Amino acid sequence: MPSTSETLTAERILEATEEVLRRHGPAKATVVDVARALGVSHGSVYRHFRTKAALREAVTKRWLDRTSEALAGIVADEERDPEARLRAWLLTLFDAKRRKAGDDPELFATYMVLTGENGEAVGEHVADLTAQLARVVAAGVASGAFAPAADPVTTARAVFQATGRFHDPCYAKDWERPGVDAEFEAVVDLVVRGLRG
Template structure:
């Protein structure tokens, strides 16, 4: 098969190739020239899609962070489900996705940890999207009389921060320790009890 030309080049194909280059060379050594070589095009062709190396790295980091966003968005948007169940399922899906990334491809996970540290704006937007999904669930619980919080957005941010051990990559080494699932459930039980509307005795 002939190598792809710049006419057939797409941003998605560049991002796929960039991920493979990062896996092989790591973030310190991977270059735009390496990406272009993997695609069989000139580095100028890559720059027509991504103006700078930083922009390319930002895009590939966003792509990596967004891989589980749709699954979580589907849970958040499932209005047929009880809000409490949705909160639990949303965090369980987030924890499972993070564990899969860390354990399924540890080299690439380590590479992305370096990139994430350099992409504050991308990471901030990702966290805002996730807490926005959580806000949607909490607000639905308030509307249904299930949760008793004054400000769903503040409550969502607090939930996200309180569960950091189960999705912040800085804790990745703890995710495979014995008993971590039980610890996750205990934290979720405590947090969900805090959200619930009080009933009169």
């Protein structure tokens, strides 16, 4: 248990919340459990997060943001050509989602419940991911690597949807099947060929 002399921050609360969710699941985890894990009163937690729903939304957003942050680094890497960035971005997304599902299935299941409750956080996450893809597509068009697209945002949405089987959590059971990596590569190759025009 963390020392109560440590400054209570939103980040510490979110870390503790994640651990409580891992142990108890979303149906049984309470703000009191989080406070107990931190060695503070539940009122201290409520000073940072006004409601249980706000706390659950913040922990969901934090979970989703981890993936977005890793992908943002790939988008910003202008040393790589746009096709290499697109391939790396899609592979990193697939690997991140697969790792989350496979390494900690209890927490993954918990987050599936939480993301269902927090449509706004999920919508923001998807918008961020498609905006990242749009920047890669726009860079590809600008460099001549990809054919001119009517709209990089529309193209990015299409790429995101076309590869959904490899990042949408509803397909998590398929991610460990034999041959899924080859299927992923085939889809990415098809998408890249389509972008080249």
